[in-house]
Amino acid sequence: MKKIIALLGIAVLSISCGKKEKTVSATANVSPEELLVIEGKALFESNRAACASCHKPNQKIIGPSIKEIVKVYEEQNGDMIAFLKKKAKPIVDPEQYSVMETNFAILKTMTDRELESLVAYMYSEK
Template sequence: MKTILKSLILLTVITIVSCGKNKKEDKFGNPTSNQKATAEAIEFPLAEKGKEIFEGKGTCVTCHKLDIKVVGPSIQDIAKIYKEKNASIATFLKGNEQPIIDSTQFEVMKANFAITKAMTNEERQSLEQYILSEGK
């Protein structure tokens, strides 16, 4: 008898939890995080790959953190300014553009073009999508 009761309770809990997962909106009518993630995947399909490069072989994360300026401007600041100016991060990373954020520190960033110039277009696009996807 006890076991049946336990299974019933467990079943109820599972049902409640799994129903919650399928909800399309929270109580304020905003999309759930699941939906947000899907929307981001559609807008920035290469963002995941970009994050890997950013934190891996690109070594970008050494100088760029998500929301604070360290050696370089924060990822969010870069995203904001590039969105506002409708400029291309991927093109900048090819090494043919002037900086639009901080020309006084450009020499420090320039050293990285050795790495980013050797990347494929898709890799530079991935970095761009990752940065933009973190923007607000």
């Protein structure tokens, strides 16, 4: 019985170590900017951030599309991170601000890196 438990332990360790190597090697050839975009996309689409429930890349659902948001921020030289930190007024579809405002509780829990990754992902979709 002890031998079976020991073999199972070794098997689990070798499997988990193998997965780590694959994860590391999958991101080893990615630039820091690309990694930020990858992290942002994962966060954008996650249940934690819930951005994708209202925003799609090319079409307005509840909120404006990602492309529309980026277009307006570029045209008006806006600071999207400042908006996400609630330090800047809405410049995209301000009449819908009350809908977005409920998400600031979620955004407040995010690190600067996470907010930067969201914005990097959104700009990558333009």
